[in-house]
Amino acid sequence: MEKYFIVTEQSPLHKDYFDWMNNTQQIHxxxxxxxxxxxxxxxxxxxxxxxxxIVPTDNDLVKFKNVLGKDLGNTLRPFKSNSKIQKSWExxxxxxxxxxxxxxxxxxxxxxCFGKMSSRLFDIDNVVYCSFKQEVDFGIPEGMVEIKAxxxxxxxxxxxxxxxxxxx
Numbered sequence: 001m002e003k004y005f006i007v008t009e010q011s012p013l014h015k016d017y018f019d020w021m022n023n024t025q026q027i028h029x030x031x032x033x034x035x036x037x038x039x040x041x042x043x044x045x046x047x048x049x050x051x052x053x054i055v056p057t058d059n060d061l062v063k064f065k066n067v068l069g070k071d072l073g074n075t076l077r078p079f080k081s082n083s084k085i086q087k088s089w090e091x092x093x094x095x096x097x098x099x100x101x102x103x104x105x106x107x108x109x110x111x112x113c114f115g116k117m118s119s120r121l122f123d124i125d126n127v128v129y130c131s132f133k134q135e136v137d138f139g140i141p142e143g144m145v146e147i148k149a150x151x152x153x154x155x156x157x158x159x160x161x162x163x164x165x166x167x168x
Contacts, residue, residue, distance in 0.1 A: 002133035003140070004152035007121075011143025016104040017121060017128050023101040027093070034092060038085055039063070044076075050100055051078040052089045106130060112138050124159050 007014045031045055035054075042054035053076045054060065056068060067083035079086040093100065106119035110132055117134035130144065131152060140146055 001135070001137050002131060002149070003138075004147050004149055005130045005132070005140070005144040006147055007128035007130050008143045008145060011109065011141060013104055013106070013109045013121075013130070013141075014128050014143065017123065020101045020103050021123070023098070026096075026098050027100060030092060030096065030098070034089060038088065040085075046076055047100065048072055048076075048078045050090065051081060051086060053078040106132055107134075109141055109144075110138055111141070112136070124155060129155065 007017070009015070031052075034040075034052075035042065035045070040054060041057040041060050044055035046053045051069075053072065054068075055075045056064065056077060061068070064079070064085070067080050067085055069078040069080050071077055079089070104121065106121050107113040107117055113134065115135045117132070119133070120129070120131040122129055129152065132138070
């Protein structure tokens with residue numbers, strides 16, 4: 001059974017989601033200068049746990065071959081935990097009083113979660129949307145307003161159209 005929701009400010013998930021988004025924006029501000037300072041050419045990056053990961057250029061592969069971990073998929077590779085680069089990244093976060101937060105795990109906000117499940121969590125124009133699916137029925141947590149599947153998908157389609165128009 002899958003249900004679709006608007007997550008209101010009455011739900012702790014709403015606050016946790018925006019805390020994570022703000023944390024992510026703080027980190028993104030630091031990444032570009034960090035890459036430049038460390039002579040890293042890559043401009044695509046991500047995280048695996050606490051590790052900074054990059055999609056290395058050919059030069060990065062040569063320059064950092066001993067400190068990059070295995071490909072995590074789509075050529076994204078983490079800096080090894082004991083590498084100078086990773087230690088420097090962690091130091092910079094600490095100096096800026098930033099602790100990397102993980103995206104909220106949606107199932108934790110629902111009661112009676114067990115078995116196979118999946119979820120989506122995103123915002124459009126500062127409205128948080130969520131879907132949750134598991135094999136058995138589940139209740140609606142406080143602060144979540146259930147919406148029809150058709151409304152949920154309409155919202156997503158409208159946003160995709162807006163984004164396509166901006167790119168064109």
